[in-house]
Amino acid sequence: MSRASKDTARHDSVESGMISLNHMSGDSLDKLMYSFVMDDVLKGLFINVPPGYVACVYDLGRGVLKKVLTPGLHLKIPFWQKAKLFNTQTLEYNISRQFNTDNEKALGDIPIAAVTKDGHRVGVEGTILLRLDMHQIPSIWQTIGEDFVSKIVRPTIRSRIRMVFSKFDYQEIVAVKRDAVETELKNELERIFYARGIYVENVLLSEIGKIAM
Numbered sequence: 001m002s003r004a005s006k007d008t009a010r011h012d013s014v015e016s017g018m019i020s021l022n023h024m025s026g027d028s029l030d031k032l033m034y035s036f037v038m039d040d041v042l043k044g045l046f047i048n049v050p051p052g053y054v055a056c057v058y059d060l061g062r063g064v065l066k067k068v069l070t071p072g073l074h075l076k077i078p079f080w081q082k083a084k085l086f087n088t089q090t091l092e093y094n095i096s097r098q099f100n101t102d103n104e105k106a107l108g109d110i111p112i113a114a115v116t117k118d119g120h121r122v123g124v125e126g127t128i129l130l131r132l133d134m135h136q137i138p139s140i141w142q143t144i145g146e147d148f149v150s151k152i153v154r155p156t157i158r159s160r161i162r163m164v165f166s167k168f169d170y171q172e173i174v175a176v177k178r179d180a181v182e183t184e185l186k187n188e189l190e191r192i193f194y195a196r197g198i199y200v201e202n203v204l205l206s207e208i209g210k211i212a213m
Contacts, residue, residue, distance in 0.1 A: 047074040052089045054134050056141050058082050064142040068134055084146065086137050090201055093128040093157065104150040112158050113211065114165035116173060123211045124161055128189070129201040136197025144196075152196060160188040174208050181205065 047069060049055045055069040059081050069083070076083060091107055099108040107130070111123040130153070132140070140148055164185045165173065173181050186203040193200055 047083050053085045055083045056137050064138050066138050088134045090131045095125050112161050114162045116170045118169040120170040121211050122208050125207040126205040128203050131199045133197040140197050
């Protein structure tokens with residue numbers, strides 16, 4: 001094979017690898033729309049981190065590296081290091097009847113049952129805006145693992161909603177003190193999540209309806 005043919009083949013191989021990488025990243029971003037963390041698809045030599053995300057690297061010799069990789073193209077050691085993308089954008093944690101419980105890593109939940117101060121059992125729906133602190137992502141991955149939504153986020157939101165709702169009468173929650181309920185719930189979630197590296201940007205209750213005891 002001539003030198004020109006070898007150069008052409010090498011260029012085609014590299015270009016093909018980059019196209020494959022870019023295609024994989026595009027497919028993977030769809031999975032990230034409603035989740036903080038994606039599966040390990042950043043294999044090989046290059047890590048292509050898109051805007052709005054960071055990558056965290058696990059090294060077989062040193063464990064989870066403290067430095068996060070910001071948007072751009074980075075190198076890693078194939079087979080010795082693996083990387084995961086983490087979404088650092090503000091994401092919606094939707095509490096809704098439409099939530100699919102089959103995916104435990106997805107952000108959200110089915111309506112949460114709570115009991116008010118005056119004894120009414122209600123189903124709570126709404127949206128909580130959450131965002132990861134990029135500097136604490138290595139700690140989150142190392143101490144909690146990638147399933148922190150099912151381990152920490154979902155159980156905490158359920159328990160705090162039930163606790164806050166137990167302080168108010170039904171009519172206060174649905175009418176005159178709805179804003180106060182949202183504020184207290186946000187404060188309670190911030191108190192727990194902030195130390196874990198999760199910011200609570202807002203709490204919006206959309207539907208609160210009585211359900212049978």
